Amino acid sequence: MEDTLRDNRCACVEVLPAGERVATYDSACGSGVREQIHHRFYGVNSASVKLSVS
Numbered sequence: 001m002e003d004t005l006r007d008n009r010c011a012c013v014e015v016l017p018a019g020e021r022v023a024t025y026d027s028a029c030g031s032g033v034r035e036q037i038h039h040r041f042y043g044v045n046s047a048s049v050k051l052s053v054s
Contacts, residue, residue, distance in 0.1 A: 001051070006031040014050045017041040027054075 003011045010029035016022075020041075028035040041047065 001026070001028050001037060002034040003028040003030055003032070009053050012052050012054050013037060014048075014052070015039055016048045016050075017044040018046045018048075019044065 001011050001013055003009075010027045012025065012027040015024045015026075015037075024039055026035055026037050
């Protein structure tokens with residue numbers, strides 16, 4: 001994910017594996033900052049992913 005604007009806000013992503021109650025969060029803050037997202041969830045074959053700005 002990449003933060004592309006100079007607006008003092010962060011690009012955020014929330015990953016919630018199917019059947020789980022706890023989500024994993026990542027963010028990229030600052031214009032041009034890029035963060036690689038990599039998570040492994042064993043025994044799960046789908047997840048809900050939400051991208052937002054905060």
